[in-house]
Amino acid sequence: VNFTMSDLKIVSLNVKGINNVIKRQKILTLMKKENTKIALLSETHLTDNEHLKLRRNWVGQVFYSSHNSKSRGAAILIHRSLPFTLEKTMSDNDGRYVLISGYLYGEHILIGCIYGPNIYEATFFPKLLLDIASVHTPYIVVVGDFNCIHNPDVDQSPPRSTTTSRKSLNQPYPQKR
Structure with a gap:
């Protein structure tokens, strides 16, 4: 059988x-039942050692970015049957994102999980x-919780002004002078 x-x-x-072992197991069991091949988990709240414990059962490879056990965290879980060969891992030091580049089915791909x-x-x-x-x-999959809204007037209930602390995707970042 050929897969693509x-x-x-x-x-x-x-x-x-x-962090709760039962919650973690339920999520992994659900993903196995759903035949998930790549899982991108944001807001994991796990330490480095706890992230490594996600490698069990159907999970063959785990890539992550940790902050502390109380906040943030992003993880990419790759099914053990996927022929993924890692080229490079990139992450920030704040547990906000993890990006992996490598080869899947012979194609170069970038996969990323974000917790903005x-x-x-x-x-x-x-x-x-x-x-x-x-x-x-040419193959990029970047998903997660960006903690942004596209348009504050329609994407918030109730609508708030853009002067609040929420980021809007259509507000440009300040330019350095």
Whole structure:
């Protein structure tokens, strides 16, 4: 049986913390039942050692970015049957994102999981976009919780002014002078 990238089941979840062993096991069991091949988990709240414990059962490879066990965290889980060969891992030091580039079914691909800051941080998106742009591939999958809204007038209930701490995707970041 030949598989291609179009046969992949990719699941992205904001898990809002998976320090609880039962919650973590339920999520992994659900993904196995759903035949998930790549899982992208944001807001994991796990330490480095706890992220490594996600490699069990159907999970063959785990890539992550940790902050502490109380907040943030992003993880990419790759099914053990996927022929993924890692080329490079990129992440920030704040547990906000993890990007992996490598080869899947012989094709160069970039996969990323994001957990964006929920208040404005001037350096976050520029650094993330530079890391993404550093990988030259036609296949890019970047998902997660960006903690942004497209248009505050229609994407918030009730609508709030753009002067609040929420980031809007159509508000330009301040330019350095």
